Amino acid sequence: MSQGPKELRQPLAAGDARLAVDRSAVVVGGGIAGVAAATVLAERGAKVTLVEKESFLGGRAGAWTETLANGESFEMERGFHAFFRQYYNLRALLRRVDPELSCLVKLEDYPIHGPEGEEQSFRGLPSSTPANLMALIRRSPAIGLRDLFKVSGPRALEMLRYEQQRTYARWDDTDAGAYLDSLAFPPRARRLFFDVFAHSFFNPEREMSAGELLMMFHFYFTGNPEGLVFDVANAPFSRAIWDPFAEYLTGLGVELRLECEAEAVSRGEDDCWVVRTDAGVLRADGLVLGLTVPGIQALVAASPDLNDWGWRSSISSLALTNPFVVWRLWLDRPTADGRAPFIGTTGFGPLDNISLFHLFEDESRDWQERHGGSVVELHAYAVDPLVSEQTLRSQLLDGLHHLYPETRDANVLEERYLLRQDCPAFAPGSFAERPRVETPFEGVAIAGDFVKLPIPSALMERAAASGFLAANQLLAMDNVRSEPVYSIPERGLIAPRVPWK
Ligand SMILES: Cc1cc2nc3c(=O)[nH]c(=O)nc-3n(C[C@H](O)[C@H](O)[C@H](O)COP(=O)(O)OP(=O)(O)OC[C@H]3O[C@@H](n4cnc5c(N)ncnc54)[C@H](O)[C@@H]3O)c2cc1C
Numbered sequence: 343m344s345q346g347p348k349e350l351r352q353p354l355a356a357g358d359a360r361l362a363v364d365r366s367a368v369v370v371g372g373g374i375a376g377v378a379a380a381t382v383l384a385e386r387g388a389k390v391t392l393v394e395k396e397s398f399l400g401g402r403a404g405a406w407t408e409t410l411a412n413g414e415s416f417e418m419e420r421g422f423h424a425f426f427r428q429y430y431n432l433r434a435l436l437r438r439v440d441p442e443l444s445c446l447v448k449l450e451d452y453p454i455h456g457p458e459g460e461e462q463s464f465r466g467l468p469s470s471t472p473a474n475l476m477a478l479i480r481r482s483p484a485i486g487l488r489d490l491f492k493v494s495g496p497r498a499l500e501m502l503r504y505e506q507q508r509t510y511a512r513w514d515d516t517d518a519g520a521y522l523d524s525l526a527f528p529p530r531a532r533r534l535f536f537d538v539f540a541h542s543f544f545n546p547e548r549e550m551s552a553g554e555l556l557m558m559f560h561f562y563f564t565g566n567p568e569g570l571v572f573d574v575a576n577a578p579f580s581r582a583i584w585d586p587f588a589e590y591l592t593g594l595g596v597e598l599r600l601e602c603e604a605e606a607v608s609r610g611e612d613d614c615w616v617v618r619t620d621a622g623v624l625r626a627d628g629l630v631l632g633l634t635v636p637g638i639q640a641l642v643a644a645s646p647d648l649n650d651w652g653w654r655s656s657i658s659s660l661a662l663t664n665p666f667v668v669w670r671l672w673l674d675r676p677t678a679d680g681r682a683p684f685i686g687t688t689g690f691g692p693l694d695n696i697s698l699f700h701l702f703e704d705e706s707r708d709w710q711e712r713h714g715g716s717v718v719e720l721h722a723y724a725v726d727p728l729v730s731e732q733t734l735r736s737q738l739l740d741g742l743h744h745l746y747p748e749t750r751d752a753n754v755l756e757e758r759y760l761l762r763q764d765c766p767a768f769a770p771g772s773f774a775e776r777p778r779v780e781t782p783f784e785g786v787a788i789a790g791d792f793v794k795l796p797i798p799s800a801l802m803e804r805a806a807a808s809g810f811l812a813a814n815q816l817l818a819m820d821n822v823r824s825e826p827v828y829s830i831p832e833r834g835l836i837a838p839r840v841p842w843k
Pocket residue numbers: 370371372373374375376393394395396399400401402403420421422423424425602603604605632633634636637638641666668721765789790791792800801802803805
């Protein structure tokens with residue numbers, strides 16, 4: 343599996359390989375961020391307790407068992423997740439339980455379909471910029487050479503000029519929609535290239551920071567040496583990732599407390615940290631809070647000992663973005679031969695993508711072998727909360743039927759419709775206040791996909807990298823060697839070398 347150039351962002355602290363003293367840590371939250379932190383702390387010899395309020399690990403990338411009407415059980419999840427090749431830290435984490443990453447399979451393409459039959463393929467693009475951009479434009483049905491002259495060059499070049507401090511200072515107050523408008527791309531090209539991409543971060547364009555969007559362009563495309571290709575899990579996340587992790591962590595002596603909710607933290611008498619949960623009190627030398635946005639806000643609100651005003655205000659400034667829908671359908675008809683396992687869509691109302699689970703995931707493939715038919719998943723992100731479920735369902739189905747007409751007459755044998763709201767907002771102007779891994783409290787670090795990191799990173803990769811950095815923060819107090827944290831190049835191809843004023 344290719345691993346292009348990557349940079350070691352955080353040099354290994356020249357310390358001991360393991361803790362020389364007894365140290366304990368409580369990690370609150372069993373999503374990717376919490377599991378990453380617990381893994382590193384336990385590997386270095388800390389006595390770790392992991393507290394997770396749900397009955398399963400994995401958080402938003404977790405899976406839980408449900409039963410179909412015919413009595414067969416299956417693993418439900420928030421569905422399709424793309425594991426990009428530049429997710430170096432997430433991959434390093436997964437290698438703990440799957441050294442060859444055999445749970446991941448490569449998808450050859452990531453086509454985007456528009457309403458007028460347009461299709462934009464990303465297959466086989468060169469992996470480096472600007473060759474990838476040139477190849478993309480050359481093959482695109484939505485943009486010609488003439489259109490390029492109308493595009494705003496300086497604005498478009500911002501995508502190649504990413505540098506964290508400069509980009510956020512210049513663009514964080516602007517909304518992503520206004521930035522995309524200012525590029526003056528032809529409408530079809532804008533839809534195919536940008537609308538799908540912007541929506542993939544769950545935030546509505548007009549409510550998302552253009553600085554964050556430019557970081558995403560850099561991280562996923564213009565600064566990404568691995569190219570815009572990704573892998574998917576070939577089995578439900580529970581079996582592929584989280585059951586092995588439960589075993590791995592338990593083997594390292596981690597105490598897993600599932601279905602246990604942390605309610606408050608306070609300072610103990612002997613300078614330890616005390617975590618009050620709904621199932622008793624835990625004490626530890628260090629804490630990692632790897633929570634959701636509402637989770638950390640509730641915990642901090644109930645914890646007066648976390649008494650730094652500026653930090654508390656940065657936690658309360660966090661917000662969730664609009665809800666999303668994940669709709670999995672078990673149909674009694676197969677999809678047509680040659681369909682892609684995953685497509686992005688644009689111009690079909692709220693529909694953002696369609697995945698055909700029977701083409702890449704073993705549980706759905708087994709179901710198809712037993713019953714025929716297909717297992718289809720529809721996603722809609724940044725959904726307007728005022729639109730009714732009935733309308734959403736009918737718009738999503740219309741999109742499916744239009745793109746895959748063979749599903750029009752299919753009967754829905756089973757379905758699971760999730761409408762959830764737990765993804766972080768990246769609103770214009772929010773970057774400066776966003777909390778970092780480090781906190782003002784000795785022995786306390788935070789992790790999660792909403793945390794501000796010094797490296798370009800997002801979603802699952804940001805969760806994993808922040809978990810590693812949080813563990814490193816605690817280990818540094820005892821001069822213990824840190825976990826390496828990797829990054830794609832931190833600056834864009836033509837980012838100015840002089841500090842930006
Ligand atoms: C539909 C959908 C599709 C996605 N697709 C992709 C994709 O293709 N690629 C990608 O990279 N990312 C994707 N993501 C994003 C990805 O799932 C998240 O970025 C990542 O899982 C976040 O991990 P986390 O550990 O930061 O947070 P979470 O997974 O939210 O973990 C936080 C944990 O804290 C627990 N918790 C909260 N409060 C408490 C408490 N008081 N006590 C104890 N535990 C508590 C929660 O139960 C949860 O398990 C997608 C997300 C969704 C919803």
